[in-house]
Amino acid sequence: MEAFIRETLVKQGDESRVQSLTPVSGGDINQSFYVETEKRSYFIKCNEKVASHFFEVEAEGLKLIQNTGAIKVPEVYHYDIPQQGEKAALAMEWIEPGSGSSASASNFGRQLAEMHNHTSNKYGYGKPTFVGELDQPNEWCTTWTSYYSHYRLKKQLEIGISRGTITGQRHERLEKLIKRLTNFIPARPKASLLHGDLWGGNWMLDQEGTPVLIDPSILYGDHAFELAFTELFGGFPHAFYNEYNTHHPLPDNYEDTKPVYQLFYLLVHLNIFGESYGPPVDRILKHYIG
Missing domain, CATH: 3.90.1200.10 (Aminoglycoside phosphotransferase (APH), C-terminal lobe)
Structure with missing residues (x-):
């Protein structure tokens, strides 16, 4: 999976050194990772058993919400449109969790x-x-x-x-x-x-x-x-x-x-x-x- 994630980073223009790659829990469907490169931090979802439009429609939804200017969403950097059985990834901005009131x-x-x-x-x-x-x-x-x-x-x-x-x-x-x-x-x-x-x-x-x-x-x-x-x-x-x-x-x-x-x-x-x-x-x- 590490090699695939590196390929995903290159696809969206980040060829800098990977400094950290850590699995993130919480999802039932995808494997998710926190990835930090010399350029920026990412949240990357990976899967190899999803339909070709699985990550595409998620990215589209985030963009629609973002375009309203009403509420913050993660920036989408890259998504794959896989053929059947191919690995696919969605690379987004990493949002560091905080707390509030x-x-x-x-x-x-x-x-x-x-x-x-x-x-x-x-x-x-x-x-x-x-x-x-x-x-x-x-x-x-x-x-x-x-x-x-x-x-x-x-x-x-x-x-x-x-x-x-x-x-x-x-x-x-x-x-x-x-x-x-x-x-x-x-x-x-x-x-x-x-x-x-x-x-x-x-x-x-x-x-x-x-x-x-x-x-x-x-x-x-x-x-x-x-x-x-x-x-x-x-x-x-x-x-x-x-x-x-x-x-x-x-x-x-x-x-x-x-x-x-x-x-x-x-x-x-x-x-x-x-x-x-x-x-x-x-x-x-x-x-x-x-």
Whole structure:
């Protein structure tokens, strides 16, 4: 792997001496490394079992967020577009982790709200992405309900059927919810630029306490979809939510729609990690369908 990383550095124009190469833990999909050369420090992800666009769409997502000017992301230096079975790498700026206070969380809320003010006239994204290790097909749709139904819930239903995680009454209830989706979520909310995978592990603070977004799974959609996921696994600091709502208030019926949005991410976890995520899926389906 060291030789491959050196090749990656050369591809993006750094032929200086490697001073440090250290594995970094935390990812389930890639091998990751902190690399320091005489020129700069890098965070490099490597894999040899990913689709050709795996790192490309991550780099594109980071660039889209960066172009808003709303919130910091790592600078992307290089990504590979591999053929099947080839090794691939994504080389980015190394962000030295720091710590912060409630002010940092407030800044994050304000900055995410500003990012969500960058919009499209359609919903979805014009190319496939990934959510975790799973393929995430996307097309542009004229209504949010159409996109969320076809490219989010139905896709997870198909995966669940193939993997045996969605069967019986769970299958029946999910199909009914999809058919009745227009009763539960808005058809045409503002199509905000969304990170798409915003849990606690996908944002950090740098040494100055500045919020940084990482690992996006980009789409344009209802900002409430993004905020619902932030609440799913423990939530973010209260200061984050207070400041976000000051700048980009959530709709009055947010508590009614939130479980429908959290359902997608629970289905993803069910299909990746198994039945431990079945009970919360079933509770949401029973709440809406009975």
